[in-house]
Amino acid sequence: MEIKFAIFDMDGTLVDSMGYWNRLADEYLARFGLPGLSPALKEESIALTMLESAQLFIREFGLPGTPEQIAGEINALMEEHYRTDVPLKPGAAELLARLKAAGVKMCVASSTHPALIDLCLRRLEVRDCFEFLLSCEEVGEGKNRPTVYLEAARRLGGRPENTAVFEDILVAAQTAKQAGFSLGVIYDVNSNGEQPQLKALADCYITRWDDPALAKWLGV
DSSP: OOOOEEEEBBBBBTTTOOOHHHHHHHHHHHTTOOOOOHHHOOOOOOOOOOHHHHHHHHHOOOSSSHHHHHHHHHHHHHHHHHHHHHOOTTTHHHHHHHHHHHEEEEEESSSSHHHHHHHHHHHTGGGGGOEEEEEHHHHHHOOOOSHHHHHHHHHTTGGGEEEEESSSSSHHHHHHHHHHEEEEEEEOOGGGGGHHHHHHOOOOSSSTOHHHHEEEEEEE
């Protein structure tokens, strides 16, 4: 199968940021003297957009303000990390350069706000590898539904059958696979318990972006 297009998740896939995000909700809730999210609520929030997460916080904790206001406040907490210290995962820059040189058209599809994605990728000097950045917020649904992947493929000019999606968490990987995309999975420590299922699901499973198996699978 020839891969002509590629859709990359951002957090936990391209950049090593999930630890920051995992602490973010608790950091925000602590401002109100509230305990952190329960394991069940953390699981529920994984595939949600920022607005959907804000709605969850309002529902569960009775927070003041609108979902839009709360989402903005949470984004502001994370912005400083993207601006200063969130790193690329090992080998990512080199792989993106090889794909671009091979003529593969790429984009980012993420639950993160596009302005934050842009800020981080420009600092890491890989923004020019991508045709565009697409957020789940823009399509109005999280990665428990295929809308963001299908819209990304449409904008790239591709179809599921000639497009690879790269993810690091199970719910998103399942959605992309069920929608007919080729699935690449990269290991992230923050989804350690999902690795057996992810390995079984993936068309290509790697622990680093410079794994030779990935270059062979992509033909680059």
